[in-house]
Amino acid sequence: xxxxxxxxxxxxxxxxxxxxxxxxxxxxxxxxxxxxxxxxxxxxxxxxxxxxxxxxxxxxxxxxxxxxxxxxxxxxxxxxxxxxxxxxxxxxxxxxxxxxxxxxxxxxxxxxxxxxxxxxxxxxxxxxxxxxxxxxxxx
Numbered sequence: 836x837x838x839x840x841x842x843x844x845x846x847x848x849x850x851x852x853x854x855x856x857x858x859x860x861x862x863x864x865x866x867x868x869x870x871x872x873x874x875x876x877x878x879x880x881x882x883x884x885x886x887x888x889x890x891x892x893x894x895x896x897x898x899x900x901x902x903x904x905x906x907x908x909x910x911x912x913x914x915x916x917x918x919x920x921x922x923x924x925x926x927x928x929x930x931x932x933x934x935x936x937x938x939x940x941x942x943x944x945x946x947x948x949x950x951x952x953x954x955x956x957x958x959x960x961x962x963x964x965x966x967x968x969x970x971x972x973x974x
Contacts, residue, residue, distance in 0.1 A: 865908040889920040914941035918948025
């Protein structure tokens, strides 16, 4: 190898976070039953996120959720991830999705993960615009 060529070191996980838009673009275009390979990259980031990384992930997930090109499966995925890393900052955005029957259930699950819908004074069906929770089959 010539002495003038430099070998670059790989980026650390924190340095590499968010540098490739490919997983986020793929997540926006998810289809039910389709390839989820790149979505697993985001899911892994969420599941292994340090507390300091959670706000950046939450912002990206909220951007994904609100992007006009995001598919229903992509919104569902974003809500599932927000249930893990979401905070009170996500509540106003998620409550908007309660008004649409197609996104109400994923949004409700995200809010429950954040802890909003678990409070006795605000059960999921009384959050502004939320349709009633689906009835559960008797066990």
